[in-house]
Amino acid sequence: MPRKKTLSLVLAAVMSFVLVLAGCSSDKAGDPAAQASPGSSGSPQKDPNLNPVGTYPIVKEKVTLKVLAPQLPDVIDFSTNGMTKWLEEKTNVHLEWQTYQANQPEQLNIILASGDFPDLFIGTSLSAVNEQKYGVEQRLFLPLQDYIENDTVYLKKLLGERPDLKGYLTATDGNIYGLPTVNECYHCMYGNKYWINQSWLDKLGLKTPTTTDELFDVLKAFKERDPNGNGKPDEVPLAGASxxxxxxxxxxxxxxxxxxxxxxxxxxxxxxxxxxxxxxxxPEYRDSLMYLHKLYENGLLYNASFTQSVDQLKQLANSEEEVLGAFPAGAIVNIIDGAGNPERYKHYTALAPLKGPGGVQYSTYYSNFPYAAGSFIISAKSKHPEVAIRVADLFFNPDKEYGEGTLWRKAEPGEVGITGLPARTKRLKPYSNEPQNDTWSYIGEPFQTSEARLSDAVDPSIDPYSPEGLEKLLMRETKDKYEPYAPKDVSLMPSLKLLSEEMDVLSTLRVELENYAKESKVKFIMGNLNFESDWDAYVSGMDRIGLGKAIGIYQIAYERQFKS
Incomplete structure (x- = not known):
């Protein structure tokens, strides 16, 4: 499972600080970002204090960069942190830290109101809204593409090898304002999973369902044949949360x-x-709702699934009597605690995607999931942008440097990763949310690929259903049951960057469309709307609200961002 992060709090804080920036930086005279255009992110004359790109230290004479970052609960002090000391020694760049409590953005406002702007923002994720407003429109952030081309080694190589990343980073004006955050959690990218009660299947002599029709028959057996053996009709074949x-x-x-x-x-x-x-x-959506309605009218789909919270789903799954046949969850531990309820935890196994009546059999691949912008942002007012980008570049080295021998070591012959393939590294200190002063926590690891995460040495004999074996369980179920059905002819709409006027239109339009679609879906499933007499009116209603208009805006944004 991915480590617990405070990204939502950081995003809230960023929205606060950019408002202050907007009020303090209206004068663009002499601002190298103010006249920047795509492909021309400002290329000032090289500082003679700089050493050649890719060599260390970065500068001959020590340079100080002012840095702004969220104070994370698991980092004791960035100024005395082990990673900071290593970085300063390697680069000859001193980092002067300003921090704010991620959950108290008013502290950030006080810092920025002083007018003492940092050179470098670290770990302040950049939303598309803030990028458009404060990068594209107000030029408070420095366009980075020329600096990436001329002053980096690892970032330049990364974007050359991963051109898909460039689309996610590119703003509406063609510039790049924030460096990437890449966190490829393998099983998370196939998070749309079902978990089915294998012990009930075994007790009733049933095979694991592979089609929608077979699932109907299995759920019907769960309801009618008393698989928990208590003589009561208390089984809930299938339930979810809203x-x-x-x-x-x-x-x-x-x-x-x-x-x-x-x-x-x-x-x-x-x-x-x-x-x-x-x-x-x-028509395919209509057919899917008809199938869900069939489950519902036969009492196989729990009627509270469209209203209850995930906590209520947990209560149902962990009730004294075992009553739940199947449920959706990115990981079984989200619903049933392997440590607190180990026997029931072992009763469930992941269900592979089902084949529908038309032969369709997809697993959802969340290709957007691991990518975001804003791991590093450089202020347009910085006097040392080349130094700042070179400091950031170090964090995109695919071969770890910091912490060898204390935090990790190279894998030894015979050690394997979670996939069973030869390991690359062995972590010496486990991940923890406890305060520490060795690393910058997640903001010090902006580039984590699936290959790297899965190549850390593990005990190959670990039981997947033990609390320590969760990652092994999720990796195995994902590889065997979900990755084989990843779509090849279609994909989810990528994250798109919008102009302010496009945001204004969609901010209202999407709410109206989503409310109508959501309400109608539940009504069709529960039988309050009729597929014969009400379907055409529903489709017309979506068109009347403006579904076509929304699609048109997204199409323009897609072509601007990924095809330009």
């Missing part, structure tokens, strides 16, 4: 048997043959 948690929406896994579904997007926007489409008005 809010909270991680991939707990009950319908998305099932609708992958009809079309590529996304439980994180009510409008189910996808990209096919270079065109943005919405699945929520298609």
């Amino acid at each position: 809010s909270g948690g991680w991939h707990h929406i009950v319908d998305s896994f099932l609708t992958n048997a009809f079309f590529l579904s996304n439980d994180e997007d009510v409008l189910n926007m996808v990209l096919k043959d270079g065109k943005i489409q919405s699945n929520v008005v298609t």
